[in-house]
Amino acid sequence: MSTQAPAPTRREQILKEAARLFAERGFHGVGVDEIGAAVGISGPGLYRHFPGKEAMLAELLVGISGRLLTGGKRRAAEGEGAGRAPAEVLDSLIEGHIDFALDDRPLIILHDRELDRLRDTDRKLVRSLQRQYVELWVEVVREVYPRLAEAEARACVHAVFGLLNSTPHLGRPGALPGRAATAALLHRLALGAFEGAHGADGEPGSAEAGQAR
Amino acid sequence: MSTQAPAPTRREQILKEAARLFAERGFHGVGVDEIGAAVGISGPGLYRHFPGKEAMLAELLVGISGRLLTGGKRRAAEGEGAGRAPAEVLDSLIEGHIDFALDDRPLIILHDRELDRLRDTDRKLVRSLQRQYVELWVEVVREVYPRLAEAEARACVHAVFGLLNSTPHLGRPGALPGRAATAALLHRLALGAFEGAHGADGEPGSAEAGQAR
DNA sequence: CAGCGGGGTTAGTGGTCGTTAACCTGGTGG
DNA sequence: CCACCAGGTTAACGACCACTAACCCCGCTG
Numbered sequence: 001m002s003t004q005a006p007a008p009t010r011r012e013q014i015l016k017e018a019a020r021l022f023a024e025r026g027f028h029g030v031g032v033d034e035i036g037a038a039v040g041i042s043g044p045g046l047y048r049h050f051p052g053k054e055a056m057l058a059e060l061l062v063g064i065s066g067r068l069l070t071g072g073k074r075r076a077a078e079g080e081g082a083g084r085a086p087a088e089v090l091d092s093l094i095e096g097h098i099d100f101a102l103d104d105r106p107l108i109i110l111h112d113r114e115l116d117r118l119r120d121t122d123r124k125l126v127r128s129l130q131r132q133y134v135e136l137w138v139e140v141v142r143e144v145y146p147r148l149a150e151a152e153a154r155a156c157v158h159a160v161f162g163l164l165n166s167t168p169h170l171g172r173p174g175a176l177p178g179r180a181a182t183a184a185l186l187h188r189l190a191l192g193a194f195e196g197a198h199g200a201d202g203e204p205g206s207a208e209a210g211q212a213r
Numbered sequence: 214m215s216t217q218a219p220a221p222t223r224r225e226q227i228l229k230e231a232a233r234l235f236a237e238r239g240f241h242g243v244g245v246d247e248i249g250a251a252v253g254i255s256g257p258g259l260y261r262h263f264p265g266k267e268a269m270l271a272e273l274l275v276g277i278s279g280r281l282l283t284g285g286k287r288r289a290a291e292g293e294g295a296g297r298a299p300a301e302v303l304d305s306l307i308e309g310h311i312d313f314a315l316d317d318r319p320l321i322i323l324h325d326r327e328l329d330r331l332r333d334t335d336r337k338l339v340r341s342l343q344r345q346y347v348e349l350w351v352e353v354v355r356e357v358y359p360r361l362a363e364a365e366a367r368a369c370v371h372a373v374f375g376l377l378n379s380t381p382h383l384g385r386p387g388a389l390p391g392r393a394a395t396a397a398l399l400h401r402l403a404l405g406a407f408e409g410a411h412g413a414d415g416e417p418g419s420a421e422a423g424q425a426r
Numbered sequence: 427c428a429g430c431g432g433g434g435t436t437a438g439t440g441g442t443c444g445t446t447a448a449c450c451t452g453g454t455g456g
Numbered sequence: 457c458c459a460c461c462a463g464g465t466t467a468a469c470g471a472c473c474a475c476t477a478a479c480c481c482c483g484c485t486g
Contacts, residue, residue: 176364196403197401256465256466
C-alpha cells in the first residue's frame, strides 16, 4: 500500500483541492487565490502547474469520465471472457459505480454539474466518454432485461446514475452505519429499480415501437 | 384554464427566464444583462422588480421547495383522511414529484445545485422546507416498508429523489415516446428501488443499530 | 563556484459584473 | 392640465478576478 500513495505530487494536491472547492461553491464561485491557499501556495503560483483555471476543471472531468469508462470496460470484459452471466456483469458495474460515488464525491458532483463550463473541445471529449459509458451499461442492461426497449433502457441507466450519484446529499450526519452498509443499500436500490422498470411494461403499445438497433 | 394563465406578469417572466438561465449556466455564470435581455428589457431594469440577483434565486428556490412540500402535505392528508393504504399515498407522492420533475426541469436542477449561493437566512429556510419534505416521505415509506430503519429509509428517499430528478439528463433527443410513458417508467423505477431496498436486509447486524427515533 | 531552471512571490492589468444614479416616458386620477 | 408613479433607459462606479510581468530563491549539475 505504500506504493499506492507515494506522497502526492503538487499537481495532485491542487486537483484534489480544486475538485473539493468546485463541488462546494461551483466553478465560477471559486477564485484561483482560494485554490492556491488550499494547497499552501498563493494565487498565481498555480500557473506553474496549469495553463489556467479551466484546465484544472477539464483535467478533473476528463479524468473521472475516463476512469469510469475504463473501469466499466474492464468489468464488462472480465464478464465476457469468463462465462459470467450478464446479471453478474451488471452487479459488477453497479459496484464499481458505487465505489466511485462513495470515494470521489466531489468528482461525482462536478461530473454532471460543471460540464458546460468547458471549452467546446474538452466538453465534447467528456461527453463522448460519458456516452460510451452509458452505452456500455445499456448493452448489459438489455441483456439482463431483454423486454426493455433501447430508449427505455437508456432512460433507466440515466435514472440509476442519478440514484447512485445521490450520495452527496445523504452525507450530512454520517446517517448510515458505515460505508459497506451504504454501498449494499445503494446496490439493492439500483437492482430494484431495474427490476421495477422491467416488471410490467406499463402502457402496451409504447414498447414495441423502439426497434432493437 | 383561462384563469390559470391570465397573461404572465413581468415578474413571472423574469423568474422563468432566470430559472432557465441559472440552470443552463449556473448562478455565477449568468449576468443580469442576460436575464434582462431574455425578457426584452435590458440590464438594471430588473431592479424595479427585484432587489438583486440573489433575490431571484432565493424566490425560485423557496418557491419550489414550498410547492413541493405543500403538494406533498396535501397528498399525505388526502390519504390519511380517506382510509387509503400507505402504498397509495406513496404512489401519490411519487406521482407528484414526477410531475414537478417533468414540468419544471430548470427548477429541479437549481433546487439541489445552487442552494449554497443563498444568504444564510434564505438557505436555512429552503433547507428547512426540503427537510420537512424528506421527512414526509420517510414517514410514508416506513409505513409501507416497515423493515427499513429510519436512517435507511431516509437514504432511500434521497436516492429516489436523485433517480426522479435525473430527468434533465435524458432530455436530449426526446428519447422516450412521450411524457406519459416517461412518467410511468420513472414511477416503476422508483417503486422498484424501494422494493429492492426492502427486500433482503443486506448485512444482518447493521439494521437494528438504527433506533427508531 | 557558476549557472540554470523549477517553483515560488508580489504588483499590476484588463475585463467583467452587480449595483446605483440620474434621467426619461406614457398612462392615469384629481 | 398637472402631478405622479410604475417601469424603463444609459452611464458610471467599485469590487472582484483570471491572468501576466517581473523578480526571487534554492537545490542541482558540471
